Amino acid sequence: MEKATEKDIIKVVLIGAESTGKTELSEFFAKKYNTISVPEFARKYIEKLKRQYTYEDVEFIAQQQVSLESEYILKANKILFYDTYLIITKIWFEIVYKRVPEWIDERIKNCNIDLFLLCNNDIEWVPDPVRENGGEMRDKLFEIYKNELINYGFNYRIVKGKGEDRFNGALTHIQELIDKKIRSGKEGCKI
Numbered sequence: 001m002e003k004a005t006e007k008d009i010i011k012v013v014l015i016g017a018e019s020t021g022k023t024e025l026s027e028f029f030a031k032k033y034n035t036i037s038v039p040e041f042a043r044k045y046i047e048k049l050k051r052q053y054t055y056e057d058v059e060f061i062a063q064q065q066v067s068l069e070s071e072y073i074l075k076a077n078k079i080l081f082y083d084t085y086l087i088i089t090k091i092w093f094e095i096v097y098k099r100v101p102e103w104i105d106e107r108i109k110n111c112n113i114d115l116f117l118l119c120n121n122d123i124e125w126v127p128d129p130v131r132e133n134g135g136e137m138r139d140k141l142f143e144i145y146k147n148e149l150i151n152y153g154f155n156y157r158i159v160k161g162k163g164e165d166r167f168n169g170a171l172t173h174i175q176e177l178i179d180k181k182i183r184s185g186k187e188g189c190k191i
Contacts, residue, residue: 006073006074007112008078009073009076009078009079009080010078010079010080010114010115010177010178010181011073011079011080011082011112011113011114011115012029012079012080012081012082012113012114012115012116012117012174012177013081013082013084013085013113013115013116013117014026014081014082014083014084014117014119014159015084015085015087015088015116015117015118015119015145015149015156016118016119016120016121016141016142016145016159017119017121017137017138017139017141017142017145018138018141019123019124019138020119020120020121020123020138021119021123021159021166022040022083022084022119023039023040023083025081025117025119025159025166025167025170026038026081026082026083027081027083028167029081029170029171029174030081032171033077033078033079033081034077035076035077035078035079035080035081036072036075036076036077036080036081037072037080037081037082037083038065038068038069038072038080038081038082038083038084039068039083040065040083040084041061041064041065041068042061042065042084042089045057045060045061045064046061055093055097058089058092058093058096058097059101061089062086062089062101062104065084065086065089066086066107069082079174079178082113085108085111085113085116086104086107086108086111087108087145087148087149087152088145089104090104090105090108090148091141091144091145091148108152109152113154113155114155114177114181115155115156115157115173115174115177116149116154116155116156116157117156117157117158117159117170117173117174118142118145118146118149118156118157118158118159119158119159120142120158120159120160121138121139121142122160122161122162123162123166146158155177157173159173
């Protein structure tokens with residue numbers, strides 16, 4: 001069977017505040033659809049820092065995340081899941097530094113993501129040394145991400161619930177997207 005080209009790959013991004021299940025969902029669906037998930041670069045990078053991160057660190061993280069996406073799209077099997085996306089980094093810049101590198105907004109505007117799954121905060125926040133935004137900030141971030149998705153005009157659905165309900169809800173949104181792509185005759189999208 002012929003491998004799908006980059007333009008034929010269905011792209012699904014998991015987005016949301018910290019500790020909302022993005023990694024677990026993206027890895028689960030990558031396995032379910034026999035493909036891969038683009039991991040989050042920021043976590044590993046920040047964990048290794050022996051100092052407070054800087055503006056330059058966050059821009060480096062953004063650049064490396066884009067590089068990972070470019071690398072993983074070539075390895076995907078018809079559908080690619082993203083554990084994070086530049087919208088999260090853009091908001092990180094805005095909240096912490098009150099400014100964002102221009103290239104990030106341009107990159108977001110010109111993305112060709114098929115579906116954003118915005119993870120609700122209805123699961124417990126689990127603190128760890130890298131997480132900064134528990135409590136009320138999670139709710140603020142959820143609304144900020146939602147507004148960003150609306151302002152950019154992106155296709156998004158909200159993922160909510162706990163345990164199997166959360167996975168099944170997300171699965172329903174993914175399957176609707178796949179079915180729509182098949183009906184529209186997109187080459188190589190039969191999964």
